[in-house]
Amino acid sequence: MTRPTSGPPFRRTAHARPAGLTLGVLAALLLALCLAATPAPLARAAVALDQWYVVTSAHSGLVLQIEGESVESHADLVQANRTGAESQQFRFLESADGSYRIQSRLSGQVLDVLDFSQADGAPVIQWPDHDYANQRWVPIERSDGTTSFRNVHSGKMLDLLDGSPAPGAPVGQFGDNGLDAQRWELDPVADTGLANPLRSNGADPWIQYSDGAYYMSTTTWDSTVTMRRATTLAGLATAPDTVVWDDAGAASRCCSHWAPEFHEIDGTWYLLYTSGSSQTNFDGQKLHVLRSTGSTPMGPYEFVGTPLPGQWNIDGTYLEVGDELYLLWSEWVGEDQSVRIARMTNPWTVTGPQATISRPEHSWEIRGGRTNEAPAVLERGGRTFVTFSASSCNTPDYTLGLLELTGSDPLDPSAWTKTPDPVLERGNGVFGPGHNGFFTSPDGTEDWIVYHGNTSATQGCGDTRQTRVQRVTWDDDGTPSFGEPVPSGEVLAPPSGE
Template structure:
């Protein structure tokens, strides 16, 4: 039988806790909220990454007291030094639960004595994968995290809101206050190199409010998202399912090409799915709206913009205070780029127009394809990249449209470049279906795309997510260069 130094709740006064709980109840009653807030949607940081975990209230770091390696040594707060006794990583217990392992001792955080009471001591103990050593990880809207113990259902808590070094860490009923919010600071972030993700077709990345967010095709009923404070951190970040259409007959299956856009201060996520895992004739675009301030959601379903026709690879164009939908659709023998005006991000309000079809030989390898349009805007100019030729071939590549007229609904307003702007090279085959994002400081332009490692690979799960910086020509057009070789160390985006 295991023993512990603490068999009960500490005799420390609970008056502050009682007053705070009463104040919270009074406030919530006044404004008509429930007194016990519900947990937000769960998300997880990177498994295996070492973190210094700091309090959102005090700014101090979690530390095993005195750097002890003894079993049952307590967890306290101290000024951050990044000592190994302040470094913790996640160990997956399955089912959405994780142990928090201390780097200096290899022991894990434990509600000592399996005590379910408020105020029970948290310390380190030999890793037994017990439920009192398992924590769910809940992401808050401001990018902090709360840890909820599986055994007790209570949150990792800075006792009595202390700002004093050496103060104890306990568990307490979840209330969402700053004493239960923690910031995860990566230590020893790995070098940036491609690929960012295996099985990462149709990638989309946005940098927002201190985090990179990424989503890719899943092939199943789900839309997933991962996030990290560094671009390299996306490699090991955990996927979170932000939407699941299982059981919804007309969009249950074959989820492709997720994109998320911030429009008028709200995040919208558009994806393609259909009614079969094997017959893609039912593919349609669908739109979700985030009910939080981040791309992680949670999301609500808003609509299917074009429900009566086959359509894939939707994206948005914002121009002159108007919103447009861009997508790909078969028009006769040509898979074509189409456009329509929208009254909101899920409703088409105009006729539909074709603005590009495959007419160059490099667009017709394997099939006559123009798909996956993506908008790129800079210095008052608007461009659309698109993917050309069949994705089953190594000749899948990017073309470029430039808006040279005034009405984006007219094909005559778009000028197509006669040569591809990004294609196979340096051991990367079939590069395409891209997105764009900027560096954290806004000074650099980056492209994210998928590519294969062999000319014989095609449209499946072999496609990897890759990134690289690109530049701009003197005439104001983008210069994407050549795919960077796999494994080459890249300079991280400016501002990380």
């Protein structure tokens, strides 16, 4: 197997041989020392399976982490300040010979000595788990309670190269010398459970589960789109933000990035977001579309288009009915901010007529402003539902309404039936719940809602809005039930299949 290298491995300077000693004399001295005091064999350390650990260097006090929070193969193992992120959590997978592979919680890959090297200073990277000998490690118990890890292929120890105390310093392998740079403390990660909020500054959230991980984006307010990735829903609370797109320098879409959503359409990920030309004047806000050239929602992305370049439009999402793709968005129609729809020829191009399928008409849709926005699609059993956010987000009565496609033509306003009452409104210390998305559990058996909410009736539309999640249930008549907002701190059962 051939793999690219990440440059020549770091090599320590060999210690000089004492002057005046011949090789024969040195050999005799070494033999005498060995006969006088043969060291006891190294004892294997006990590790728990199905337990995630933070691994701390006894030398530096810093923890193991995959460089750059990367999920890509070949990323280096380094040390970093402890943050609690999943990129700093590892577990042990037992091999048939009794050794272990050390798996990253964030990427699912295992620690691997680069290119099967047996050299001192060879770097350790992450690589897909093939149970190769250079991916197997034997935990060794030290007398001070720390643990060392010996690689099965090379016989060398996992080592903080050059004993550096600095964050970002590389970790590789080196011959056993008993130094603190080869000693590690295993700190089990406590399972604190899933509870709201998942994020404090987390307006307009969107979550999808794909290929073993959850991905989440929220409004950034600036020129960027960011994303978090975690293997558990609870893990999104501490996962790092990764910038997946930056419009700095693109004058027409440089600023005020809102409401990113990512959708897999015909095997390709598309990212739909709202932005404009100013951080303070929102008259130029429009939808824009990115297309991933990678295999995950993290991209990398390329810009492909602005679906409605000639009009103000925000909060876009996709609807697929049969073989047709539609764009849903919010736009002013007279004095009403309304939900609109149009057919698309591809995920960035609108074609044909545009129609209004929901406008404010009930008392709960006009508090603080006549507003219908942020449509989100939920499908089950051949039925199509669309939630939307009603009333002004500046009020504690921002709330969710529900439409159902009861006709055959999504472009026909009469084909949509609106539920007369809101389906999620303030309660349990959560104010202004709205701007939601939907995602499924890992095993596909459960539907979940993600939305934002405030903790005070006076907080409004700013960065105080928190990302929150809870399970969707289904009534006997086949309609979704969202219940009340789950109180902050209440522990939730994780999605089925985690």
